[in-house]
Amino acid sequence: MRNSYRKLLIVAVIALIASFVAACAVPATTTAPAAGGDAAAAPAGEKVKIGLSFSDFATERWKNEEQIIRGLLEAKGYEVLTQEANHDVKLQNDQIDNMVSQGAKAIIVIAEDGDAAATAVDKAAEAGVKVIAYDRLIKSPNIAGYISFNNVEVGRQQADGVMKALGIEGWDVAANGPARVVKLGGSPTDNNAILFRKGQDEVVQPLVDAGTVEIVADQWVDNWDAANALKLMENILTAANNDVDAVVASNDGTALGALQAMKAQGLAGAVPISGQDATADGCNSIVKGELTVSILKDIRNLAPISVDMVDKLLKGEAVEGMGEYTMAELTNDDTKTGNVQALFLPVEQVNKDNAFDLCVKNGFQAYEDVFRDIPEDQRPPKP
Numbered sequence: 001m002r003n004s005y006r007k008l009l010i011v012a013v014i015a016l017i018a019s020f021v022a023a024c025a026v027p028a029t030t031t032a033p034a035a036g037g038d039a040a041a042a043p044a045g046e047k048v049k050i051g052l053s054f055s056d057f058a059t060e061r062w063k064n065e066e067q068i069i070r071g072l073l074e075a076k077g078y079e080v081l082t083q084e085a086n087h088d089v090k091l092q093n094d095q096i097d098n099m100v101s102q103g104a105k106a107i108i109v110i111a112e113d114g115d116a117a118a119t120a121v122d123k124a125a126e127a128g129v130k131v132i133a134y135d136r137l138i139k140s141p142n143i144a145g146y147i148s149f150n151n152v153e154v155g156r157q158q159a160d161g162v163m164k165a166l167g168i169e170g171w172d173v174a175a176n177g178p179a180r181v182v183k184l185g186g187s188p189t190d191n192n193a194i195l196f197r198k199g200q201d202e203v204v205q206p207l208v209d210a211g212t213v214e215i216v217a218d219q220w221v222d223n224w225d226a227a228n229a230l231k232l233m234e235n236i237l238t239a240a241n242n243d244v245d246a247v248v249a250s251n252d253g254t255a256l257g258a259l260q261a262m263k264a265q266g267l268a269g270a271v272p273i274s275g276q277d278a279t280a281d282g283c284n285s286i287v288k289g290e291l292t293v294s295i296l297k298d299i300r301n302l303a304p305i306s307v308d309m310v311d312k313l314l315k316g317e318a319v320e321g322m323g324e325y326t327m328a329e330l331t332n333d334d335t336k337t338g339n340v341q342a343l344f345l346p347v348e349q350v351n352k353d354n355a356f357d358l359c360v361k362n363g364f365q366a367y368e369d370v371f372r373d374i375p376e377d378q379r380p381p382k383p
């Protein structure tokens with residue numbers, strides 16, 4: 001799975017670089033003015049520097065996306081500085097400070113902690129540096145832009161898929177009691193996890209209020225770690241005596257961890273469970289009838305759009321599709337103040353019926369990865 005995923009993204013790099021390099025190259029001596037100052041200017045004979053600050057590279061997608069973003073930025077003529085914080089919030093802030101000291105005019109940040117990163121981001125913005133929050137919100141109104149997917153909609157689709165699989169509209173409370181649902185959130189330091197939960201609750205909470213659903217456990221999974229999800233689910237099943245009807249989990253990794261615990265109790269495939277990201281492992285679990293639903297966020301679109309965003313911001317140009325949002329609505333926290341510019345990409349619900357069409361035919365996942373261990377006569381034809 002890892003190799004095919006990497007090959008997919010490397011192909012994407014080559015194609016995207018080829019499309020950008022002729023028309024979009026930035027001369028090494030560019031002095032294009034940035035809105036609000038000269039942040040885009042570099043000394044004569046030097047390239048404009050852009051920093052990439054990653055929370056970690058243990059998460060497979062981040063290293064692959066670093067390669068794509070770096071390639072696209074270099075094709076535009078920028079010099080790229082990359083740092084990885086290994087889940088250390090202080091180290092990430094220090095690395096962002098260091099990029100500013102090295103003369104970076106913009107920094108794309110995948111934050112380990114959206115609250116903690118605000119300290120370094122505010123300092124960078126004060127120095128005239130354009131900071132882009134990439135797929136994870138940094139809780140500062142001083143970011144120049146935020147690019148992600150519609151994360152509240154991700155949560156809605158997760159809960160919707162699980163509730164439909166459960167047959168909640170026809171659930172007989174008198175005969176069965178309320179449907180017993182587990183909520184398994186992501187990392188509590190990741191603002192996306194908060195937004196996923198907001199969307200999930202928009203679907204689930206009215207059912208709780210109506211007495212149709214009962215929440216038997218509500219847990220968050222540190223670092224989105226599948227091993228943590230496994231342990232949590234084991235404890236939940238023990239406490240509930242395996243009396244669980246559905247699980248709303250927030251990504252494929254945590255869902256697959258929870259599924260290990262469910263398999264041990266004979267519940268995999270019988271108890272609906274959601275995921276997210278439409279990973280190869282997640283899609284494989286879906287076609288096997290274990291994971292019920294995942295959410296496709298085509299990350300191949302995220303990197304090139306973020307590069308276009310930072311390029312235009314440095315040049316003081318408008319970014320198509322960006323809109324203004326309050327920090328309160330982006331964090332689901334009314335105490336947060338200020339507005340930010342953001343751009344959100346659409347998402348799609350993946351299930352057993354459409355996994356091939358949504359995730360394989362378009363090359364998002366490899367056919368052999370998704371249908372591994374599936375008998376040949378039960379596979380669709382190769383695209």
